[in-house]
Every structure is written in structure tokens, then in C-alpha cells.
Amino acid sequence: MADHARGKRSPVTCHFKCGNACLGPECNTSDNPSFRDIASAALTRRALLGLGAAGAVGIALAAATPSGSAIAAPGAGFANGGLSFDPIAPVPMLVDDFNVPAGYSWKPIIRWGDPLFSGVPALDFGNQTAEAQAGQFGYNCDYIDVIADRSGRTAVLASNHEYVNPGIMFPPSDDAAELDRRAAISKAAHGFSVVELRRSKIGQPWRYLVDGRRNRRITADTVFEATGPAAGSALLKTAEDPEGRWIKGTLGNCAGGTTPWGTVLSGEENFDGYFAWAASTAGQKRYRATPSAKSTYTFERIDPRFNAHDAGFVNEPNRFGWIVEIDPEDPTSTPRKHTAMGRFKHEGANVIIAEDGRAIAYMGDDQANDYLYKFVSKGVFDPRHTPVARRKNLGLLSEGDLYVAKFTGNSPAAEIVGTGALPADGLFDGTGQWIPLTQGGQSVIPGMTTEEVLVFTRLAADKVGATKMDRPEDVEPNPKTRKVYLALTNNSSRTAANVDEANPVTGNRNGHIIEMTETGGQSGTTFGWSILLLCGDPAVDQNTYFAGFPKELVSPISCPDNVAFDSVGNLWISTDGAPSKIGYNDGLFKVPLEGPERGHVQQFLSVPRDGETCGPIIHDQESMVYVAVQHPGENGTVAAQTSYFPDYVPSHRPESGLVAAPRPSVVQVWRG
Numbered sequence: 001m002a003d004h005a006r007g008k009r010s011p012v013t014c015h016f017k018c019g020n021a022c023l024g025p026e027c028n029t030s031d032n033p034s035f036r037d038i039a040s041a042a043l044t045r046r047a048l049l050g051l052g053a054a055g056a057v058g059i060a061l062a063a064a065t066p067s068g069s070a071i072a073a074p075g076a077g078f079a080n081g082g083l084s085f086d087p088i089a090p091v092p093m094l095v096d097d098f099n100v101p102a103g104y105s106w107k108p109i110i111r112w113g114d115p116l117f118s119g120v121p122a123l124d125f126g127n128q129t130a131e132a133q134a135g136q137f138g139y140n141c142d143y144i145d146v147i148a149d150r151s152g153r154t155a156v157l158a159s160n161h162e163y164v165n166p167g168i169m170f171p172p173s174d175d176a177a178e179l180d181r182r183a184a185i186s187k188a189a190h191g192f193s194v195v196e197l198r199r200s201k202i203g204q205p206w207r208y209l210v211d212g213r214r215n216r217r218i219t220a221d222t223v224f225e226a227t228g229p230a231a232g233s234a235l236l237k238t239a240e241d242p243e244g245r246w247i248k249g250t251l252g253n254c255a256g257g258t259t260p261w262g263t264v265l266s267g268e269e270n271f272d273g274y275f276a277w278a279a280s281t282a283g284q285k286r287y288r289a290t291p292s293a294k295s296t297y298t299f300e301r302i303d304p305r306f307n308a309h310d311a312g313f314v315n316e317p318n319r320f321g322w323i324v325e326i327d328p329e330d331p332t333s334t335p336r337k338h339t340a341m342g343r344f345k346h347e348g349a350n351v352i353i354a355e356d357g358r359a360i361a362y363m364g365d366d367q368a369n370d371y372l373y374k375f376v377s378k379g380v381f382d383p384r385h386t387p388v389a390r391r392k393n394l395g396l397l398s399e400g401d402l403y404v405a406k407f408t409g410n411s412p413a414a415e416i417v418g419t420g421a422l423p424a425d426g427l428f429d430g431t432g433q434w435i436p437l438t439q440g441g442q443s444v445i446p447g448m449t450t451e452e453v454l455v456f457t458r459l460a461a462d463k464v465g466a467t468k469m470d471r472p473e474d475v476e477p478n479p480k481t482r483k484v485y486l487a488l489t490n491n492s493s494r495t496a497a498n499v500d501e502a503n504p505v506t507g508n509r510n511g512h513i514i515e516m517t518e519t520g521g522q523s524g525t526t527f528g529w530s531i532l533l534l535c536g537d538p539a540v541d542q543n544t545y546f547a548g549f550p551k552e553l554v555s556p557i558s559c560p561d562n563v564a565f566d567s568v569g570n571l572w573i574s575t576d577g578a579p580s581k582i583g584y585n586d587g588l589f590k591v592p593l594e595g596p597e598r599g600h601v602q603q604f605l606s607v608p609r610d611g612e613t614c615g616p617i618i619h620d621q622e623s624m625v626y627v628a629v630q631h632p633g634e635n636g637t638v639a640a641q642t643s644y645f646p647d648y649v650p651s652h653r654p655e656s657g658l659v660a661a662p663r664p665s666v667v668q669v670w671r672g
Contacts (some may be wrong), residue, residue: 012167012634030462059189067146082566087555087602090584093398096609096643098629100669106605108646108665109626110137110195110208115638116215125661128169130184134219135181139164140664141628142614143256143348143562146197146206147328152622155197155206156214158264158328159666160253164189165631168661171343171638183302190251192218192266192335203622205668206287216331220249220299224324227398229441233451234416236319236339239312240305247319247337248305254366255348255474255562255614259361260381261393263327263652267346268337269366275497276300278308283456284317287345315517318455323349323363325397340441341375341455353381356524359396362484364472368491370458371466372405372475374434376523378441391464399441402457403434404466407529413667418499418506420534420543428501428545429530432516435464436525470494470503470511474562477522478593480569484516485532487560489576502529510536510544511556511581513573515593532571533591533599535560537582545598557589558582561612566620569593572604574613574627588614588627605669608645608662610634615666623671633662 066508085101100106113123120135139160148155149558155397164186173179196212199205209215224247234243251274258264272288273296279285300306305313322337323346341349344365351361357380364375378399382389409416409430411423422428436444437460443450445460453460470491477484490511491503499506502514513533519526534545537556546554561576578584587606592598605627607613611632618625633643643662 002629010068010156011563012165018179027078027224027317032462032468032469034104034513036423038327055450057256071293079358081626082568082570083604083618083623085602085604087311088587088604088606090556090603091587091606093578093583093585094609096633096645097606098608098645098667101604103203104671106667106669107205108667109197109206110159110193111646111663111665112137112139112141112189113663114208115210116193116195116212116217118211118588123663125169128185129427130181130188133185134217134602136217137193137195139169139186139631141193141666142254143264144615144617144626144628144666145256145258145264146617146619147258147262150638152202153199155199156212156328157193157195157197157206157666158206158258158326159193159628160256161192161193162253162269162630165650167642168299168633168636168638180302181295181297183407186297187220187303188254188588190220191222191249192216192253192264192317192326194331202672203395203624203670205670210466214328214331216328218326218335220251221608222250223248223334224250225334225336226319226322227336227455229438230339230343231456233339233455235451235455236316237306238315238319239310241319244315246659250335250337251320252338253324254346257350257361257476258326258347259351259393260353260383261390261396261660262329263325265349265351265361265397266326267348267363268320269347270326271345272317273297273318274299274320275306275308277317278314280314281454283459286456286458286462287317287321291638316465318343321345323361323397328347329395329625336398339454340398340400340402340438342402342437342453343371343430343455344370344373344457346542347473347475349375350474350476352479352482354401356521356523357381358400358523360522361397362475362477364469364475364486365458366471366473366489368471368493369468371471371613372469372486373457373461373623374405375402376403393566401439402437402439402454403525403563404433404464404666405527406433406465407467407500407502408432411501416499416504418496418504420505420541420545422545423501427530428475428534429528430501430503432527432529434525434527437461437464437465450627467500467502468498468510471503473560476563476565478569478571480565481525481593482518482522483593484518485563485571486516486528487563487573488512489559489561491555502531504531505543510534510541511560513560513563513571517634532593532600533557533560546601549597549599549601553628554599554601555585555589556582557587558584559586562614562616564616566590568620572616572618573601576612576614585609586611588613588616588625600671608632611643611645625669626666627669628664628666632664636662 018073196209197206254269279291321343328333347366361375415423470488528614536544538551558578613629632645636642
């Protein structure tokens with residue numbers, strides 16, 4: 001593979017995770033205006049953000065505190081609550097180790113290949129089968145949640161499985177039958193796992209149960225029901241599904257969220273690489289600019305629906321790229337794909353109940369220069385714990401309206417110079433507008449039907465002038481403050497000609513975090529925003545920014561990916577792909593959002609060599625943290641692995657000549 005990747009992310013990751021998207025032509029060729037064209041100073045910074053004098057004083061105090069004494073006394077206010085720990089030092093990027101703070105321990109809950117059912121064998125690297133994999137924990141876990149029952153001693157773990165890396169799962173082969181066998185195993189390693197958990201008492205580590213009541217595997221062959229206005233559309237019909245309502249499988253699942261009614265959402269992200277891609281229409285080209293004769297995983301070898309050149313399956317790619325919803329409580333339920341929420345490369349979806357009772361889902365389209373979206377349900381949430389309320393809530397994401405974000409800065413264009421240097425008013429900030437793509441469940445885009453808006457959502461967003469962002473990944477509302485936090489991982493294609501106040505860094509390799517405040521309530525159509533963090537290592541890049549906190553006191557951080565919150569509202573950030581000038585393994589970081597420690601980035605853990613930190617879940621009241629470790633050792637081969645995480649046993653079957661592979665795993669960290 002061509003070594004086109006820069007920094008820690010390897011060309012292997014680029015190939016299998018996103019189909020080398022950065023090597024192809026730009027998918028977004030729209031001429032949507034930048035802030036240089038639409039900048040406005042109509043509202044003041046403080047009025048927009050709602051910080052008031054207290055917020056200004058907090059930032060000023062942090063900036064004025066002498067080096068070495070910026071940390072307030074434990075328990076002093078909102079920002080200092082939650083999990084306490086001494087931040088760890090950054091771990092060099094070639095270290096194959098999982099590191100946690102002093103006083104904490106870790107171990108995996110479940111690993112790739114662990115059986116969920118008693119009739120399924122444990123993982124055997126030399127003799128894996130598709131049938132076994134379909135009953136084992138899948139590969140490359142990304143979104144996770146641990147949903148505890150009332151006792152706190154039983155729970156269910158829900159995890160998706162984004163993609164696989166055959167290069168460290170199988171030795172080289174050019175035998176056709178063997179390649180078909182491997183394609184079937186790889187296909188079965190995608191999807192979801194739902195697993196029952198038990199522990200002796202709260203605050204202690206979990207163990208997973210084989211044959212748990214709620215145990216389930218969902219794979220690329222599990223049937224999903226399409227809901228919403230595009231269900232049954234001609235754009236979703238195929239030779240296998242002439243109704244256009246029953247979609248086989250889910251693929252490329254990245255981040256997600258757990259709904260207030262207890263279901264789990266996940267986003268189908270880089271689905272295009274799974275198909276021999278026809279790319280014959282403008283709608284198709286907006287998701288993958290160029291056609292391909294074969295897919296990344298060559299699933300078309302064993303399943304004709306992955307050959308989109310076939311007239312009977314030309315619409316099969318349209319059946320992926322959705323938000324999917326599963327019910328972890330009912331292993332017999334049919335999972336769903338919600339067309340009302342739009343089709344793009346979803347990082348995930350996170351729901352909060354608005355002041356008027358409607359369900360609001362925030363969603364990022366994870367590709368360079370794509371957009372931020374919001375879905376507003378038609379129906380209202382029923383908080384009662386009754387079967388009737390649950391049935392009603394299960395329909396909330398099937399009907400509603402879809403919006404895309406347009407950001408406007410309030411600084412003169414000449415002050416946005418592309419280096420990350422702050423404008424004269426001291427903040428990158430401004431206003432925003434949620435532009436409707438559907439209203440009353442119907443298209444408001446001239447020349448596009450409702451079905452076209454929902455299947456080719458990127459084209460609809462292009463038409464209304466949405467703001468091109470630096471890879472919008474996870475976007476989540478803070479349950480304590482209702483402010484919304486958007487992780488923008490990076491964008492090396494951001495040029496000096498198209499920097500703007502929300503994306504102010506040319507060739508943005510370290511990414512940033514935007515803090516948003518809905519000004520008309522959570523279901524409103526306007527918001528204020530400011531950049532909370534410009535990520536990087538202050539030792540090598542002085543144009544980093546940490547909400548005004550002294551740079552010399554923060555942990556270096558790069559490429560924010562997933563975000564979460566603890567019980568008192570602190571932000572936690574997991575990272576993916578730190579550039580080589582950072583030179584550290586990815587990790588999990590805590591960031592207070594209020595008081596004198598606002599912006600104080602503190603590293604909690606680091607993952608092993610070549611790995612990505614996913615999840616995360618922060619149960620600080622139990623002193624427990626959970627992360628998914630994705631693609632450890634991705635740069636290796638079967639003969640020369642670069643990681644042996646999590647077991648660190650380099651020889652699995654010596655007599656066969658095979659060595660053990662690293663195993664993507666869900667990891668629990670606890671105090672003790």
C-alpha cells in the first residue's frame with residue numbers, strides 16, 4: 001500500500017477504514033460560501049455564548065494564574081468534580097502498552113473472537129470460520145455502552161464493529177477458495193454485539209456471560225427494517241428486496257449513542273468501500289467520486305449485492321449510510337434504519353429531549369469538508385416506564401425534520417489568517433443557523449423529492465449553502481448544561497483560501513472542538529458557537545488554544561474523535577490518529593468546562609501501539625471508565641505483529657508457525 005498517510009494513522013487504516021478517501025477526488029465540489037463571504041458581527045460574543053460576566057472572569061482567572069498553581073482545590077466547584085486522578089504523561093507512539101493513572105487498574109471485558117454462546121468455539125487464529133465468527137464478539141469495536149440494571153450488578157454491553165484488517169487476521173494467500181473463506185469471515189465480523197455482564201458489587205470489574213439472556217450478534221446478513229419517508233422508495237429497491245423496505249446487514253458502524261428510551265443508535269460511516277462502485281449519477285458521486293472495479297474487502301466474490309455494477313443491485317449502496325437503531329433488551333427484535341435522519345457518512349447520533357418534549361439528534365458527516373446535521377422528531381418523548389410509552393418512543397426517529405448547519409463568524413476576514421492565531425476579540429466565535437432540508441416530513445429543496453433529499457442528503461445540503469467543516473465526527477449535547485460539543489478531527493485539505501472562523505487552521509492536522517449554545521431551545525433554528533480547543537502540542541505549536549487555560553499546563557492532545565460527559569458535566573475526549581509531530585499514542589482526556597480550570601486538558605489513559613481510543617463511557621460515581629481499543633497493531637502482519645494487546649502472549653500456536661494477533665477489545669478501568 002502506498003504510504004500516503006501522515007502521522008500515526010497508517011495507510012492500512014486508511015485503506016480498510018475509509019477506502020483511501022483522501023487519495024480520491026474531492027466529493028464535495030460545491031461552491032458553498034466561506035465565512036469570508038458571510039461574516040457578520042450582528043451579535044456580540046458574550047450575548048451569543050451566554051457566558052456573561054462569570055464566564056469572562058473564569059477565563060481571566062485561569063489566564064492570570066501563575067504557572068504551576070492553576071489547579072483549584074479538589075471539589076472546588078462544577079469543573080473539579082467527577083473522577084479524580086493524576087494525569088499520565090504522554091506515551092511514545094511505538095509503545096505497545098495500555099497505560100492508566102496511579103491507583104487505577106484495567107482489564108478487558110471482552111475481546112475480538114470471544115464466544116457469546118456455548119455452542120461457539122473460542123477464537124482459533126489458524127482455524128477461524130465464518131460460522132464461528134457470527135457467534136463471537138466482532139472486530140474493531142467502536143461505539144460502546146454499559147447499561148446497568150437497577151441493582152448495579154447486572155448490565156448489558158452494546159458494541160458495534162466498524163471494519164476489519166485481514167492483513168493481521170490471516171497470513172498471505174492467493175488461493176481463490178481461501179480468499180472467499182476469508183471474505184465470509186470478515187463479513188461476519190461486522191455489525192453489533194450485545195452481551196450480558198455481571199459483577200460482584202458496584203465499582204468492581206465486570207465479566208461477560210456466555211449464553212446471557214440478552215446476548216446477540218448482528219452481522220452484515222441480519223435483516224433491518226427501513227423506516228421513514230424513503231422506506232419503499234424506488235431508490236432503495238433491489239433484486240433481492242423489490243419492496244425497498246428490508247435491508248440485509250449493517251456496515252462501517254462508527255460512533256453512536258444510547259437514547260433516553262434505552263435503545264442504541266449507531267452511524268453507518270464509510271460504507272462506499274464495501275461495494276464495487278458504479279458511481280454513475282451525481283448522487284452516487286457525492287459519496288464516492290470515482291467508480292471502482294472491486295471493493296475494499298471483495299465481498300462481491302461471495303455475495304452479488306456488493307457488486308453495484310449489476311443492474312439488480314445498483315441501489316444497494318443507497319441502503320447503507322443510515323442511522324441504525326437496535327433494542328439491546330430484546331434479542332428477537334428487528335433492528336431499523338431510519339431514513340428520516342438522512343443518509344451520509346454518519347459518525348453517530350446523540351439524542352437529547354428538547355424543552356418541548358421532542359427528541360433531538362445531532363449528527364456529524366465524517367468526511368473532509370462535509371457537514372453538521374440535526375434531526376427534530378415529530379412526536380414527543382413519553383417518560384413513563386410502561387409498554388405503551390416504550391412503543392411510542394420507539395417510533396420517534398421515524399418521523400421528523402432534518403436540518404444542516406451554517407456557521408457565521410463575527411470577526412473580520414482579514415483576522416482569520418490560517419495559523420490558528422486568535423482574532424482581535426480573543427475568540428473564534430459567531431452565530432449559526434439550522435437550515436431545513438425537510439419540514440413536516442417533506443422536502444423543502446427545489447428540484448428534489450423527499451426521497452431524494454433523504455437518500456442523497458449531501459446534495460440537498462450543498463444546495464442550501466451549508467458550511468464545510470473539518471471532518472465533523474462525534475457531536476453530543478452536555479446533559480448538565482445542554483450545550484453541544486462538536487469534535488472536528490482534522491482536515492489536511494483545508495487551504496489558506498478557504499479557512500474560516502469555525503475552521504481557522506490551514507491544513508488542520510490536529511483538529512478542534514466547537515462549543516455550541518442553542519439560542520431558541522434545543523429544537524430551535526439558531527445557535528451561538530465558539531471554539532473551545534484548538535488541539536495540538538503547545539511545545540511545538542504555539543497557536544494551540546485551550547479555552548484560555550495556560551498552555552504549559554495541559555496534556556498535548558490531537559485528533560479529537562469521540563466525546564462523552566461525566567456526572568458533573570466535564571468533557572471527555574478520545575483521540576484517533578495523532579500526527580507524527582505529536583508522536584504519542586492515542587488516549588482519553590478530561591476537560592473541565594467551567595470555572596478556573598476550563599480548558600485544562602488532562603490525559604487519563606493511553607492505548608497501545610497503532611490503536612485508536614473509542615467509546616468512551618465515564619461512570620465517575622463508581623470510579624469506572626470504559627473504552628473500546630480499535631485496530632491495535634494495525635501496521636503489523638501475521639508474521640510480524642506490532643502489538644500483542646490485550647493478552648501480550650506473542651505465541652499462540654507455535655506448532656503452526658502462526659503468532660497471536662492483537663485483539664480489539666472493550667476495556668474497563670477502575671480505581672484499585
